[in-house]
Amino acid sequence: FAPWADPDQKPLIRFENVTKKFGEFVAIDDLSLDIYEQEFFALLGPSGCGKTTMMRMLAGFENPTSGRMLLAGQDIAGVPPNKRAVNMMFQSYALFPHLSIWDNIAFGLRRDNKPKDEINARVEEMLKLTRLEKFARRKPHQISGGQRQRVALARSLAKAPKLLLLDEPMGALDKKLRQDTQFELMDIQETTGTTFVIVTHDQEEAMTVASRVAVMDEGRIIQVATPADIYEAPNSIYVADFIGDVNLFNGTTSPEGDDRYAVHWAEGHPPLIATSAQPFSDGQSSHFAIRPEKIAISTERPTETANVLQGKVLDIAYLGNISTYHVALPSGQIIKAQTANTRRISRRAITWEDPVWLSWNATAGVLLDR
Numbered sequence: 001f002a003p004w005a006d007p008d009q010k011p012l013i014r015f016e017n018v019t020k021k022f023g024e025f026v027a028i029d030d031l032s033l034d035i036y037e038q039e040f041f042a043l044l045g046p047s048g049c050g051k052t053t054m055m056r057m058l059a060g061f062e063n064p065t066s067g068r069m070l071l072a073g074q075d076i077a078g079v080p081p082n083k084r085a086v087n088m089m090f091q092s093y094a095l096f097p098h099l100s101i102w103d104n105i106a107f108g109l110r111r112d113n114k115p116k117d118e119i120n121a122r123v124e125e126m127l128k129l130t131r132l133e134k135f136a137r138r139k140p141h142q143i144s145g146g147q148r149q150r151v152a153l154a155r156s157l158a159k160a161p162k163l164l165l166l167d168e169p170m171g172a173l174d175k176k177l178r179q180d181t182q183f184e185l186m187d188i189q190e191t192t193g194t195t196f197v198i199v200t201h202d203q204e205e206a207m208t209v210a211s212r213v214a215v216m217d218e219g220r221i222i223q224v225a226t227p228a229d230i231y232e233a234p235n236s237i238y239v240a241d242f243i244g245d246v247n248l249f250n251g252t253t254s255p256e257g258d259d260r261y262a263v264h265w266a267e268g269h270p271p272l273i274a275t276s277a278q279p280f281s282d283g284q285s286s287h288f289a290i291r292p293e294k295i296a297i298s299t300e301r302p303t304e305t306a307n308v309l310q311g312k313v314l315d316i317a318y319l320g321n322i323s324t325y326h327v328a329l330p331s332g333q334i335i336k337a338q339t340a341n342t343r344r345i346s347r348r349a350i351t352w353e354d355p356v357w358l359s360w361n362a363t364a365g366v367l368l369d370r
């Protein structure tokens with residue numbers, strides 16, 4: 001029933017027409033979603049779109065105003081946070097400063113009055129999993145930020161939750177450490193088989209760690225898909241624009257047969273040729289969206305490519321691994337094109353004010369309904 005459900009996957013979490021209101025304000029709007037067992041799932045969207053509210057409902061800190069939430073097939077309405085097989089790791093880590101790393105990890109197990117042997121074995125296992133054996137006797141202020149993050153992770157996994165919620169788990173780490181930690185997190189998720197749901201503002205991070213990403217806006221899900229599909233086959237301008245850079249051409253389509261369409265976008269310019277599995281009617285308002293790196297840029301006119309536009313280079317940003325060009329078309333539109341600097345940039349490379357040709361083939365972009 002959920003529009004995103006895959007019949008071959010077993011849902012661990014199911015949102016069924018969940019609405020959450022704060023007073024009159026609708027924070028989550030009739031949302032249906034399945035999150036599968038053992039997956040690494042990311043919630044992505046602008047500030048205020050409802051990501052944290054989703055997490056808080058999963059953790060049991062908030063209840064839906066209407067609709068149902070199922071965990072492993074059981075309705076979890078009214079089940080208190082500590083009675084759910086769910087744990088949440090907070091951005092602040094919330095470690096106990098006066099307790100050793102070992103005791104921090106053991107905390108939840110002791111509170112549940114687990115037998116001593118079981119606690120010992122479990123804490124040792126968690127220390128090993130997060131590579132913290134050497135630091136077990138230290139206090140949180142005696143270890144690095146990255147290590148503290150791993151302690152928080154070890155502590156939240158100690159009770160073997162079915163679902164771990166991670167709210168900006170790498171927000172406090174610098175960029176390089178963040179990248180290393182992302183891979184570590186993926187490893188740990190895979191080893192434990194726990195379902196991870198992550199909230200992050202960092203689109204690259206969501207794309208890196210998650211097997212599926214939900215892009216949200218104003219309490220609704222706009223698209224749920226693998227990172228590659230979110231990037232290569234966005235279902236809307238909203239998603240295309242939210243993830244990475246995109247060039248948009250507004251126009252009207254006319255079918256050319258064989259999934260091919262002409263997009264009439266500017267007087268005096270030839271139509272763009274694009275393919276689309278989704279049908280468009282004659283005269284339908286549409287957007288053609290194409291990523292900068294899908295556009296080739298050259299000083300000579302290409303002959304074999306379906307789409308060729310001439311323009312003038314406005315500026316060039318050299319970023320080491322790539323270069324980004326802003327190219328003005330005669331229509332006035334500015335196009336962003338990007339090339340990978342796989343070879344050393346020679347002096348004869350394209351420069352400012354050069355007339356250039358932009359080209360791409362019919363399958364390089366996506367056609368979107370306006």
Ligand code: ATP
Binds near residue numbers: 027045050053054
């Ligand atoms: P951010 O990325 O900034 O954390 P978010 O996507 O997590 O944003 P939420 O915290 O889920 O957003 O909030 C969604 C909307 O619900 C926001 O407009 C917020 O102001 C509102 N909201 C959240 N909690 C409450 C509350 N307790 N009372 C009233 N409004 C709330």
